[in-house]
Amino acid sequence: MSKVLIIGAGGVGRVVAHKCAQRTDIFTEITLASRTLEKCQEIAAEIKGDRIKTARVDADRVPELVALIKKEQPRLVINVALPYQDLTIMDACLETGVDYLDTANYEPVDTAKFEYSWQWAYHDRFEKKGIMALLGSGFDPGVTNVFTALAAKTYLDVVEEIDIIDANAGNHGQPFATNFNPEINIREVTATCRHWENGQWVESPPLATRRTFDFPEGIGPMSIYRLYHEEMESLVKHLPTIKKAQFWMTFSDNYLKHLEVLQNVGMTRIDEVEFNGQKIVPIQFLKALLPDPGSLGPLTKGKTCIGVIARGFKDGRRKQVYIYNICDHQACYAETNSQAISYTTGVPAVVGGIMMLTGKWHKAGVWNMEQFDPEPFLAELGPMGLPHTVIEGEWPEL
Numbered sequence: 584m585s586k587v588l589i590i591g592a593g594g595v596g597r598v599v600a601h602k603c604a605q606r607t608d609i610f611t612e613i614t615l616a617s618r619t620l621e622k623c624q625e626i627a628a629e630i631k632g633d634r635i636k637t638a639r640v641d642a643d644r645v646p647e648l649v650a651l652i653k654k655e656q657p658r659l660v661i662n663v664a665l666p667y668q669d670l671t672i673m674d675a676c677l678e679t680g681v682d683y684l685d686t687a688n689y690e691p692v693d694t695a696k697f698e699y700s701w702q703w704a705y706h707d708r709f710e711k712k713g714i715m716a717l718l719g720s721g722f723d724p725g726v727t728n729v730f731t732a733l734a735a736k737t738y739l740d741v742v743e744e745i746d747i748i749d750a751n752a753g754n755h756g757q758p759f760a761t762n763f764n765p766e767i768n769i770r771e772v773t774a775t776c777r778h779w780e781n782g783q784w785v786e787s788p789p790l791a792t793r794r795t796f797d798f799p800e801g802i803g804p805m806s807i808y809r810l811y812h813e814e815m816e817s818l819v820k821h822l823p824t825i826k827k828a829q830f831w832m833t834f835s836d837n838y839l840k841h842l843e844v845l846q847n848v849g850m851t852r853i854d855e856v857e858f859n860g861q862k863i864v865p866i867q868f869l870k871a872l873l874p875d876p877g878s879l880g881p882l883t884k885g886k887t888c889i890g891v892i893a894r895g896f897k898d899g900r901r902k903q904v905y906i907y908n909i910c911d912h913q914a915c916y917a918e919t920n921s922q923a924i925s926y927t928t929g930v931p932a933v934v935g936g937i938m939m940l941t942g943k944w945h946k947a948g949v950w951n952m953e954q955f956d957p958e959p960f961l962a963e964l965g966p967m968g969l970p971h972t973v974i975e976g977e978w979p980e981l
C-alpha cells in the first residue's frame with residue numbers, strides 16, 4: 584500500500600495528480616491538498632473514479648501540515664507548492680517520519696536567492712530519522728541531472744563540460760505570460776547570471792549572453808540566453824570533473840521586451856511598497872494581472888526540447904553527447920489538461936516517487952537526482968510520457 588500526499592494544486596500539481604492516478608500499481612491512495620480547496624476539487628473531478636481525496640492546507644504552517652500528514656498517513660509527500668514552502672514541508676516530514684520529494688529548491692520569500700544549502704542542512708536529521716528527501720525531481724532540475732548522470736555512466740569516462748539547453752518552441756498567443764508560476768519564473772530569469780568555470784562561479788548580468796542553437800527534430804535555430812539554474816550547483820558538487828557548466832533558455836523577443844519594461848517600471852520588485860495606504864509587493868500584484876499559467880493549456884501549440892550536451896573523454900578520446908526530450912504541448916493537454924511545462928515537471932516528480940516507493944532509489948538522507956543510478960528512472964520516464972534521445976556528435980562551443 585503506497586499512499587501519497589500531493590501538496591500544491593497548480594499546473595504541476597494537476598499533472599502529478601493525473602499521473603499518480605494512472606499508476607494504480609504504485610499509488611494505491613492519493614490525497615491532493617493545497618491552500619485553495621476548490622482547485623484540488625476541480626482537479627479531482629477531472630480524474631475519473633473518485634481516486635483523489637482532497638484537503639485544504641496552508642503549507643507555510645508546520646502544525647497544519649503535521650495534522651494533515653498524521654490524518655492521511657502517506658508514505659510519501661510530493662511537494663509541488665512553491666519553493667517558499669520547501670522547509671516547512673520538510674519539517675513536517677521530519678516530525679512525522681514520512682519521505683519527501685520536491686521539484687524546486689528552497690527560496691526565501693524576501694530574497695531572490697535560491698540555493699541548496701538550506702535543504703542540504705537537513706541531511707543528518709533525515710538520515711537519523713531513517714527517511715529520504717529527493718530534491719529537484721522535475722525536468723530542470725530533475726531529468727537534466729539524470730541525463731548528466733547517464734552521460735557520466737554510459738557515454739563518457741570523464742565529463743568536463745555541460746550545456747543544459749531548455750527550449751520552449753511553443754506559442755500561447757498571449758502578449759505576455761509565463762508558463763509556470765509568474766512570480767517564481769520572473770525571479771529566476773531576472774537573477775544575476777552565474778555559470779561554473781574552472782572551479783568557480785562566474786557572474787554576468789541576467790540574459791546578457793545570447794547564442795543561436797539549432798534544435799533537433801524540425802524545431803530549428805532559436806536564440807538561447809544564459810542564466811543561472813539550480814541544478815548546476817548540485818551537479819558540479821557531485822560530478823567534480825565538470826570544469827564548465829552553463830544553462831541556456833529560449834525567450835522570444837516579445838517576452839524579453841515586456842520583461843525589460845516591467846523591470847524598468849519596478850513591477851518585478853519583490854519588496855513591499857506603499858500603495859493607497861496598503862503595503863503591496865509589485866511582483867505579487869503583477870502575478871494577479873497575468874494569465875494563470877494553468878489557463879494556457881488549451882491555447883499553447885508547439886513543442887519543448889530540453890536536454891544536456893555533455894563533453895569530455897571516452898577511451899582517451901574527446902567526445903560529445905546530446906541527450907534530450909521533445910514534448911508536444913497539445914498532446915500533454917489532451918492527456919492531463921496541462922501544457923508541456925507543467926507536464927515535463929509533473930511526470931518526473933511522479934517517476935521520482937515511483938523510484939522511492941519501489942526502493943529502486945531509497946536511502947535515508949537528503950539527495951539530488953544525479954546521486955542515483957539514472958537507468959531505472961529513465962526506464963520509467965519514457966513509458967510515462969517523456970522518452971529521451973541520445974545523439975553522439977559535434978556541437979559548437981556555446
Ligand code: NDP
Pocket residue numbers: 590591592593594595596616617618619622640641642643663664665666668686687719720721722723724725762763764765767876877924925927928
Ligand atoms: P502554480 O502557481 O501553478 O501552483 C502552485 C500551487 O501551490 C497552487 O495551487 C498554490 O495554491 C499552492 N500553494 C502556494 N502557497 C501555498 C501554501 N502556503 N500552502 C498550500 N499551497 C500553496 O505553480 P506551478 O504548478 O507552475 O509550479 C509548482 C512548482 O513546480 C514550483 O515550485 C515551481 O518552481 C516548480 N517547477 C519546477 C520545474 C522543474 O522543471 N523542476 C519547472 C516548473 C515549475 P493557490 O492556488 O491557493 O495559490
